[in-house]
Amino acid sequence: xxxxxxxxxxxxxxxxxxxxxxxxxxxxxxxxxxxxxxxxxxxxxxxxxxxxxxxxxxxxxxxxxxxxxxxxxxxxxxxxxxxxxxxxxxxxxxxxxxxxxxxxxxxxxxxxxxxxxxxxxxxxxxxxxxxxxxxxxxxxxxxxxxxxxxxxxxxxxxxxxxxxxxxxxxxxxxxxxxxxxxxxxxxxxxxxxxxxxxxxxxxxxxxxxxxxxxxxxxxxxxxxxxxxxxxxxxxxxxxxxxxxxxxxxxxxxxxxxxxxxxxxxxxxxxxxxxxxxxxxxxxxxxxxxxxxxxxxxxxxxxxxxxxxxxxxxxxxxxxxxxxxxxxxxxxxxxxxxxxxxxxxxxxxxxxx
Numbered sequence: 526x527x528x529x530x531x532x533x534x535x536x537x538x539x540x541x542x543x544x545x546x547x548x549x550x551x552x553x554x555x556x557x558x559x560x561x562x563x564x565x566x567x568x569x570x571x572x573x574x575x576x577x578x579x580x581x582x583x584x585x586x587x588x589x590x591x592x593x594x595x596x597x598x599x600x601x602x603x604x605x606x607x608x609x610x611x612x613x614x615x616x617x618x619x620x621x622x623x624x625x626x627x628x629x630x631x632x633x634x635x636x637x638x639x640x641x642x643x644x645x646x647x648x649x650x651x652x653x654x655x656x657x658x659x660x661x662x663x664x665x666x667x668x669x670x671x672x673x674x675x676x677x678x679x680x681x682x683x684x685x686x687x688x689x690x691x692x693x694x695x696x697x698x699x700x701x702x703x704x705x706x707x708x709x710x711x712x713x714x715x716x717x718x719x720x721x722x723x724x725x726x727x728x729x730x731x732x733x734x735x736x737x738x739x740x741x742x743x744x745x746x747x748x749x750x751x752x753x754x755x756x757x758x759x760x761x762x763x764x765x766x767x768x769x770x771x772x773x774x775x776x777x778x779x780x781x782x783x784x785x786x787x788x789x790x791x792x793x794x795x796x797x798x799x800x801x802x803x804x805x806x807x808x809x810x811x812x813x814x815x816x817x818x819x820x821x822x823x824x825x826x827x828x829x830x831x832x833x834x835x836x837x838x839x840x841x842x843x844x845x846x847x848x849x850x851x852x853x854x855x856x857x858x859x860x861x862x863x864x865x866x867x868x869x870x871x872x873x874x875x876x877x
Contacts, residue, residue: 546610554735563738569616572768576609576744582764583747590750597750601743608740615736622729629670629715636712637673639705643680646695655691670716677709
């Protein structure tokens, strides 16, 4: 009995996770309006790796986001990992489009050397009256690949048209002319390939920008949600930092701490030196002006209650009843300030 041999079909190569994600979001990439496209201005690999590392922490906050932010787009949030992988694939395709070294610069250098040899010999022929100067006047007047190609084609045509006259009167041979014509044709082909390649690279760059838009939009939505939910803890910058270099949020308490240090320096006389007068120090008699009845005049002082005024190395606080010293400062003039009444040191000045 003949054995039946099972036929095995070759297994198809499984798609990578990035390729599968890219294929899944292609409809969204194609449907993205031009006005919403954001250009990639970050390190693509670094940004993608950062978000992949942050995804576990972000997913732990999903229930909290759904509870506290009812209008939040959870569908976009859930697709953040897919958008990240799709962006990686789009960036990889963009890099592959621009991969490889173009032979154009090397071929252009060779062709330029050949063009100079042809032009130099043609000028000698013009000097001896064997060629008309007008026929080579347009050579080497412009720069660029196209101009180089046109120069070589023009010179080869000039030599061939006058070959019967100049054949034995120039170091240029018929083989050299054939070689120049062949190199010019090959160079023209390379220019055409370069142009097509450039168009393909432009399309790949546009696709990458669209994939990046989906990616960064989903991540920034998540980041803003984290900033709101973790505003009291102050750790939103750790859970979801900015992907743009240099955009680091100011830590809480830095500004208030700096103001407290400046206030402390003012009380100690450290800002201008101990005992040095302040440009903002008002006339002490200003605080002692009273109404005809003898009571402190509110209109003669600062218009708003509860305001503070620096006086040299001390701080005066405006209250409903007048000016009083800050409790953090002491009165070295020998008299203590009474809350609700202006302080009147013996020296006539306010000191700390």
